Amino acid sequence: MKTSIWLATMAVAAIAALAWFTKQPEIAQAEIATQPSVAQAQMTSQQNSAYTDNEFHSGEVGLSPSARAGREIWFKATAGNERFHTYTFQQRVGVLIDWFRVLRGDQREQRFQTWGLINDPGCCTPGSPNCPAKSREETYGFDWCPGDETLLKFVGKSGYRDPACDFKDAPAESADPKGHQDGREDACNLAFGTSTGALGFRKFPNPKFDPVAWKKLNGSLGTWEGYDRKISSDPKRNDAKLSRLSDGSIEPPFRIGMACGACHIAFNPAKPPTDSAHPKWENITGLVGNQYIRISEIIVSGMPSDTLEWQVFAHARPGTSDTSAIPTDQINNAGTINALINIAQRPVHDNTQVLRWRKAEVCPSGAKEHECWCEPNKPGKCWQRSLKTEAVHHILKGGEDSTGALGAIQRVYFNIGSCAEKCWLNHLTDLRQLDPAARNFGQTPFSIGQCRRECPNFRAIEDRLQDILAFFLSPESAAADLQAARANMHASKVAYGKDDLTADLEQEFGKGAVSRGRTVFAANCARCHSSSKAPAETVDFHALDPKTGLRADWLGSDALAPVSEIGTDRCRALHSNHMQGHVWEEFASENYYARPADPNIPEQNGGGRGYYRNISLLNVWAHAPFLHNNSVGPELCGISTGSYDFYRNSYVDASKPGYPMLSHDKSPVCWKYDPSVDGRFKLYVASMNDLLNPSQRAPKATKLDRDIVLDVGPRVWDGSEEKLIGFSVRIPAGSTAGKVGNFQHKAFIADLIAAKLHPQQLEKNYTTQFGAANAHQLVLAMQDTANAIVQDPGKLVDAIKSARARLPLLGEVYSSCNAEIENDGHRFGEDLSPSDKKALIAFLATL
Template sequence: MKRNLFAALVATLILGTGIGVFHQRSVNIGDAHAQGAPAGLLAAASAQALPEASIIDQDAPYHEACAREGLSESECVGRLIWFKATAGNDRFHTYTFQQRIGVLVDWFRVLRADQRDDRFWAWGIINDPSCCKPGDPDCPAKSAAETYGFDWCPGDDVLLKYVGKPGYIDPACGLKDAALDPDDPHSQGGKVDQRHSACDLKFGTSTGALGIRKFPNPRFDAAKWQALNGESGSWSGFDSPLIAKTGIESDQRVSRLADGSVEPPFLIGTSCGSCHIAFDPLNPPADPAHPRWENIKGLIGNQYTRMSELLGSGLPMSSLEYQMFAHARPGVTDTSAISHDQVNNPGTINALINVAQRPVFKGEVVTKWRKAASCGSESDESKCWCEPGRDGKCWQRSTRNDDVTPVNLGGKKVVLPGVHHILKGGEDSTGALEAIQRVYFNIGSCSEQCWVNHLADMREVDPEQRGFGQTPFDIGQCRRDCPNFRAVEDRLQNVLDFFASAESDQTDLYAALANVRQAGTSSVAYSRADLVRDLETEFGAGAVGRGQLVFAENCARCHSSIPESEGGSFNNRDFAAASEAHPRKIRADFLGNDQATPVTEVGTFRCRSLHSNHKAGNLYMESASETLRERPVVADIPERDELKDAGRGYMRNVSLVNIWATAPFMHNNAIGPEICGKPANKANDFHRARYVDSGGQLLAQQPDCLRYDPSVEGRFDLYKLSMFELLHPKERGKKRTLTNADLLIDVGIRPLDGKTEKPLFGFGQVKIPAGTSAGFLNGLMHKQLIGDLFLAKRHPDRLEAAGKASLLPTLQTIADEIIKNPSRFVDILREQRDFISANYQTCTEEIENQGHRFGEDLSEADKKALTAFLATL
């Protein structure tokens, strides 16, 4: 996203303009719309027809899972949507992401069938148990050529017929919706079905990896593909360096994936489940590369996923974008990577456990669109809008403080008084339904219709131009113009019902160990009392009971959802007690209060708390409550005052339910051993060395990473190692992420013959050596730096008027040095690192595993007791 930023800086200083002259890749996105009629018309037409029947029912294992979990009709529909619905983001992941944002995904590298057995170990994604490798016994596809090198999956006998042809009817068109909600004002008492066509949910078929879906590309040209790749089942030409086509030297480091003139056989989309589908801690697979459907859960969150590396899989390691974003730990993703806010803030994927017990907050002031039966005399679409062709299906935008969250529990509707705080800073805080809808935006749905033009263009350094900074997108406009939005919105309650279903219920260690014994030779029952006995054998007599008291006295004020004013003294509390009001009697205490805590109090990696997408004027402004934005400033954050606004500087604590199964710890998985996949294909081994010395440089001898182990024993062992680090901060070492390859940024103008690149003012390439701080690159406010350097040379009076007179001498020195010797550009900035960090960095924190020192001063016996007790929760 920041390709050629430094080139732009040099061009700004030399040419006196904010628009740098540098080599840009030629792309072709406009004609991608030529696939046929507009999406809304296609949906209307498709609604009249059902999808063709496949030789294998791809929904069968989903319905079996619903029966196994005892899910209701609404919960089951919500589950299907969560696992399958892409809401049209196949266009985003095939065209927009690459050609508008400049990040390349090599889907064949990730999903190629001949490396199916290595896929989990490389990318952390979960193989679809229903799919098979072409040529394997009983696989309907006998060769990779039949599937263009992908797995064969149920529904592909139909889908493959439409590769290169129009007319495919999406399987979502056959969705059997749940019964209408009589309390929904749009259903007129449950009598009128006004839901948008399910076709626009867009299911497609599986790619072989759960949550990643494929669609036939009607614009695919088989002859051109064969000529480029040599055979149908190979992508060797499509993902090869672009230099083979252009002959331009710098194109050696650019993939053919950037060539918009070549269409792949499939459009690839992702569902929300792509990050959240994971292995069931109660019933993990014997072989993670070959799971069965009963090993799969949809809500716990995938703690092994390498989603950042996946989304950058078509980029060379020498690219700035790759080094900025493809460094999050397994199970961690930067939800601001696409909507980049120039803050290095990756966070763990939410573990959605015991969702029905999650705290809600009364009285939050929320501005949002709410369902209405009419708009009355209001004609302003920015305030109220009724969907054409529907009777009384309207939405009205208003500011209120009385929102509630309706959840179905065991067939009984329960209304929770208030809204949830979802993301790590609570910034997704306008309601649970709206939070689910925001996930679809975050994975690319409706991008072209309503939000991609609101992103900051990292290459645009002219403040007068669109794309210089983020702007908020209008959810009302998105509803009006994006049919996929309406298809999802009309079924959000089904998804929320799934969140509160038995699939989100706790997965306790004693139950997991009981399953291990039953799967082995022992038929003897194993209870919580047995677990307590075994823990006290390992951690000391009476450890669990003592640990409960230690927890009550030291942890419960943050990690209990039931305050003492409601549940009595923590010291007398049974934190494992079941909720009598819940039909399945799940644990009453969520073991986290979701309250915003100043990051200075927690002491953990503070960059995550400085997220800014929810600020007024920024992209996701409409996803945050007014209450959140008006929180008082966290006074002691060691950052500049302009970063302490919009309620930033806080962290939402996490639930401790079943933490035995979800280590490592903290919002970035940095406390605990580093984990990795150790794939057979070493080109897909993304493990990074992170342990550094007191000077921030990598230790010569790095601790070995622990290979992914989703077994019960593997999870529990990782939990114990992580708890030791949590309670012994001095034993953690220091972790810091550095670039693991030289960054090469080409600067040049292309002469008319289009072949030879000439240096720009003798400045042909910027090289940033490996070992540079990835966080520094991610948080560099390069636009402000460029602008101030320009003003320092051209209009110093403007800097003085802006209150930056103290910066002027250093800025002028830097500008003079760059103009005099542009080839020393990187060295000049490095020499001024302290100045730049102090004035042009969004977050200066770089040690990623510090903080949360609560419990450090406990005795060793109490630390063991606390570890034992938390394992029972």
């Protein structure tokens, strides 16, 4: 009996250390009207409005039919993920998104400075001149956007016909089997919806919406503020921590989905808008990557900032995204959003062993479903899985996506929620599941073949992947050189050519700086940051490829280097979702699995992990701050107003134990968002100085800026107040967010129990990995920790910290990544003379 109580106590206590502990309160059901109707004012017809989709389509000029189709899919297609972002993410992960807070129409003017979102030029604020919607009541508080004249009529009703049903397909690939040419999945399953007012974020009418209940809750159809209100105003009640966003009886008017472009659509560095709140389509490009977006804050926008979810989840810098945050591997590893530039010149890697599905006309006799499958009622449309040697790109920061560009594009749709319930959600880790024998204790690989059979949204995207790749290869991905950017600035005055750029740079960095910088680059940087096979001294890094008209040198080898060689924050390199046995297994090549472990880092790695790609330096002038996590260079802070101030000081004193945060008055000042040509260039220069002088960098480590209190155990109502039957665990402000998020609680729980019940077996397990002497000390430390927690469960965090202080090896055993300083490493170039550093900065600005 005592053992059972102890096991239960240990399990509950360890869960409290987890980064995702939430509770589901009992909520009274609100009255729901049975006959929903939408009260709307008469709208001006779209044809008579300045706000149409015509300008979006003007961006298709010069594109092939395939690239045109790919562009529209990239900007608009959600592949059915609106349900995921409205229900599934909240229910399965326990993190709430407040879409009104992010997308409310009355804050369109500050949307970029707040969230880093790009306003859709085709949308308008209700009531503004020529806007078809005259009040926010008509649009439920959102912008009015093209297509809303139809969509808004179906809020609270069924029967909406998605605009994707009218999508104009490009001619099929002539090399495809005829069944694939004639049997493409219905384009309706691309699921476009209409714009929310922020590019890449799409809305769909919710047929379950009840306007009567909504108006009762919010006081108006034009706001969602009541929906975000706390369920209880009594601070002693647990419901005071939760908003109506978690109330399943209240359905919002829209379901919100995301297109791939949500993170990649950005201002054109060579032609930015004069006003970030009012861009035109000529100021927007779909592939360069948005270095200002706060996607992490968007995903946790419905959580209070003093919750563990907010403090750990929203740690990423602007312009970075943790691509394994939802299919979590418990490694905080936010990385910069890939800039898709000059893709036609991007290096491929030969002799890659790729096991994947390929188009076929028929299946071999006797082939099983997991080897070959033909789509029902579509003769000649089959898919066969086989191993072949191919030349492929390496995608993601560590080259994980390595089965080809088409597969990498398809996986992005899974990463943003497409086909979640039908294909991959049940293959993820449930952070509350503590039984190693139960499903969702750890990740399992999801099957592409099964997803193809079960999810029409998958097939709709897959049948058009070649179109998206054609868009990637179109002029949309062409480099935006500084010379062209400054030429656009001078267009109304005088011509601005390459010689003018050189003269300006040499006035700032010294006579002959550009020429000298080229020599410095060839001798010190080109080994990693050039795609040319010729000796770097002979390469013209500005030369154009006669076939593509693009820069011949991609300015990056895209080859893999061990993270210990680069020396940067290694957490992203330890990303594990593509390993064998993990969720994205089928998107990695056999070569990926065969990579040797990096013996020079303390954490367990191997199986594909432990590497970074040597990235391209094309247009590096426009993509500061630097490194895979935007950590080198000034911190960006955007707006600083009340609850929309998302900047968190990450500067720490690395000379003191625990790396305490520096006070704001002792930290470098953060930089406001400035996407102008001059703003980007100034940020580039400051970031290059930071990069080339690592000893002068102010260390950065993201810390919790508030105490987090987790209640462990049920709450009961005693007739007068709510009481906790259990204990509370406090994670103090100043704890490193990465260490909290990287804590491997499941292994910790299992070993705590084993230390009490089976210490000899645990010591044997440790011996295999750490040697006999360390193994014995580890078992003793775990036993002491278990005893301390049993005596006072509320001291869980203190007990773990005490054990780690006594035996630092514990940190290596139960943390997926122990790195804390986020802007360390990449010390290449620090030994250059000051004049050579200036020359290098000048030359790189010309690339």
